[in-house]
Amino acid sequence: MKKLINRPEDVVKEALQGIAAAHGDLVRVSLEPQYIVRGDAPVTGKVGVLSGGGSGHEPMHGGFVGPGMLDAACPGAVFTSPTPDQILAATQAVNGGAGVLHIVKNYTGDVMNFDMAAELAGYEGIEVKAMVIDDDVAVKDSLYTAGRRGVGLTVLAEKMTGAAAEERRSLEEVAEVCRKVNGWGRSMGMALTSCTVPQAGKPTFDLPEDEMEIGIGIHGEPGRTRMKLKTSAEITAILANAVLDDLPFERGDEVLAFVNGMGGTPLIELYGVYHELAKILAGRGIKIARNLVGSYITSLEMAGCSITLLKLDEELIRLWDAPVKTPALRWGI
Amino acid sequence: MKKLINRPEDVVKEALQGIAAAHGDLVRVSLEPQYIVRGDAPVTGKVGVLSGGGSGHEPMHGGFVGPGMLDAACPGAVFTSPTPDQILAATQAVNGGAGVLHIVKNYTGDVMNFDMAAELAGYEGIEVKAMVIDDDVAVKDSLYTAGRRGVGLTVLAEKMTGAAAEERRSLEEVAEVCRKVNGWGRSMGMALTSCTVPQAGKPTFDLPEDEMEIGIGIHGEPGRTRMKLKTSAEITAILANAVLDDLPFERGDEVLAFVNGMGGTPLIELYGVYHELAKILAGRGIKIARNLVGSYITSLEMAGCSITLLKLDEELIRLWDAPVKTPALRWGI
Numbered sequence: 001m002k003k004l005i006n007r008p009e010d011v012v013k014e015a016l017q018g019i020a021a022a023h024g025d026l027v028r029v030s031l032e033p034q035y036i037v038r039g040d041a042p043v044t045g046k047v048g049v050l051s052g053g054g055s056g057h058e059p060m061h062g063g064f065v066g067p068g069m070l071d072a073a074c075p076g077a078v079f080t081s082p083t084p085d086q087i088l089a090a091t092q093a094v095n096g097g098a099g100v101l102h103i104v105k106n107y108t109g110d111v112m113n114f115d116m117a118a119e120l121a122g123y124e125g126i127e128v129k130a131m132v133i134d135d136d137v138a139v140k141d142s143l144y145t146a147g148r149r150g151v152g153l154t155v156l157a158e159k160m161t162g163a164a165a166e167e168r169r170s171l172e173e174v175a176e177v178c179r180k181v182n183g184w185g186r187s188m189g190m191a192l193t194s195c196t197v198p199q200a201g202k203p204t205f206d207l208p209e210d211e212m213e214i215g216i217g218i219h220g221e222p223g224r225t226r227m228k229l230k231t232s233a234e235i236t237a238i239l240a241n242a243v244l245d246d247l248p249f250e251r252g253d254e255v256l257a258f259v260n261g262m263g264g265t266p267l268i269e270l271y272g273v274y275h276e277l278a279k280i281l282a283g284r285g286i287k288i289a290r291n292l293v294g295s296y297i298t299s300l301e302m303a304g305c306s307i308t309l310l311k312l313d314e315e316l317i318r319l320w321d322a323p324v325k326t327p328a329l330r331w332g333i
Numbered sequence: 334m335k336k337l338i339n340r341p342e343d344v345v346k347e348a349l350q351g352i353a354a355a356h357g358d359l360v361r362v363s364l365e366p367q368y369i370v371r372g373d374a375p376v377t378g379k380v381g382v383l384s385g386g387g388s389g390h391e392p393m394h395g396g397f398v399g400p401g402m403l404d405a406a407c408p409g410a411v412f413t414s415p416t417p418d419q420i421l422a423a424t425q426a427v428n429g430g431a432g433v434l435h436i437v438k439n440y441t442g443d444v445m446n447f448d449m450a451a452e453l454a455g456y457e458g459i460e461v462k463a464m465v466i467d468d469d470v471a472v473k474d475s476l477y478t479a480g481r482r483g484v485g486l487t488v489l490a491e492k493m494t495g496a497a498a499e500e501r502r503s504l505e506e507v508a509e510v511c512r513k514v515n516g517w518g519r520s521m522g523m524a525l526t527s528c529t530v531p532q533a534g535k536p537t538f539d540l541p542e543d544e545m546e547i548g549i550g551i552h553g554e555p556g557r558t559r560m561k562l563k564t565s566a567e568i569t570a571i572l573a574n575a576v577l578d579d580l581p582f583e584r585g586d587e588v589l590a591f592v593n594g595m596g597g598t599p600l601i602e603l604y605g606v607y608h609e610l611a612k613i614l615a616g617r618g619i620k621i622a623r624n625l626v627g628s629y630i631t632s633l634e635m636a637g638c639s640i641t642l643l644k645l646d647e648e649l650i651r652l653w654d655a656p657v658k659t660p661a662l663r664w665g666i
Contacts, residue, residue, distance in 0.1 A: 004606055011601060014608050015601045016604075018608035018626070022626050058604075063600070232337045264596075268348045269336060269338060272337060272338060274354060275350040293351070293660075330664050332666070
């Protein structure tokens, strides 16, 4: 295992200490229990927007904490759900009196632990709503999931709900934005290589030198199928068509097109994939109104990519364009 | 070779087409010859700031084109210098009448081709100054270099000279900012794995599973030494101490600390390295006034990192903080 780490069990803690050192002007970091919170939290009268999940997907979620996006993020161990006490502590830290929205990727452990934390917060008089993201069209159920998995759309949901909360909309209204994003967005990913969880010390799965996995999950869990390597044009078509046909996206739709790297794929390849995607969408009469290209929801050093498409209307465009200032996404401030 | 590409010879062109499709609001892309230029270039009365070099280091340089940073970038083939005609065409495209600054990483081919382009531009009455970046303390001369190599400091030089040009300072003044940054900054990198140039089809070098290369170049060219894998604390100390002792940086200095990923190293590890670096600098009485953590000058999918330190004064802090709007670095706009 080749990694820039000290002891495998300290990877998450030391990354959090690094985030605290690098972004202390923007966020505060709690190490016991572990969470990252906006420096000015709680913001009185504003809905708190909180997410979390296993570590190893950086910059998601901790890199999205700041004005205009998340109020807090709870990192679990690598590829492991955060605990209810972590989520409760972060919920308390962002409670400005207007309620707290939990954005939860659809994995059984995450849903269960966020649910328990919401119940505990309720006992303390904090109103919590949880919205589950389940955008991955690859598989119906999976190793860690009942129903579809939550993947790339989570980044877009966090940005847009964060902007809605910044407008001082009510908890129900902010939740409604999240519901709309989840209803209008779909994703699918693929991997060229496995990744290695530090505490496991060996690759999560084996993938022969001439094969790839289509529909991979963000923890390396199995997808739809393995096949021989194909060109980026062919791979992009497989992913894009599965996503397009699922909603379905239709001629005349405006979308946000998000090409995401899994961690080990260079940007030069992601722009190549985006070029193919733009051609496919143009061919279907779908207009790309906004886009995002880069590694925002990763699987450690896995090589591969995912495609997320989100149908847009005026409201979602306004929420996407709204100012944001976080370690990983920033504009307008 | 596992890559998201079509034909190896089309990788750069297709990435440029992806950049054009994704960032058409910000930049224009010329495919023949290949360069990326600010959408509003040339800006009358402003010094044009231009850089370039081999592809495979994305987001550098093309991701840094936009207001507040580069006016244009010339991508060569992967790990290959851009040609004089490319550089000349881009120089013409950004010539707003106040002269053009060429920021050149110190590699023999780059220096020669930028030099030839400057001479050709001179024949057309365009005043060009070239500043060479040579911040890598690892080796004195190298496979592709007489003298030290230009590496991570280039990103900081492009940001700060771009900001100086935006202030409508003269060509001599903008060049002076670049000279100051190059004088006050130092870098060193290391690799855990090789990368694979698409047209070569096999790894640039072999590195045993239990070894790393200290002082690696950004094209995989040899560094100082190979050694057994160490912890991130030990690796960070090796890199940081070499950088600190070279300038030397001294107690009381304020610095910009830049932890850069080589492409295949996850952000969670880079923040761990930053944590170690912050401890080392605190121990030496050096204050981190600004920082940058992420993969900004890469070597395709190589795993590894580099550390760049730049001594700051009020002028450089102001130029770093100035608004910037590019695909890869953005704030304040």
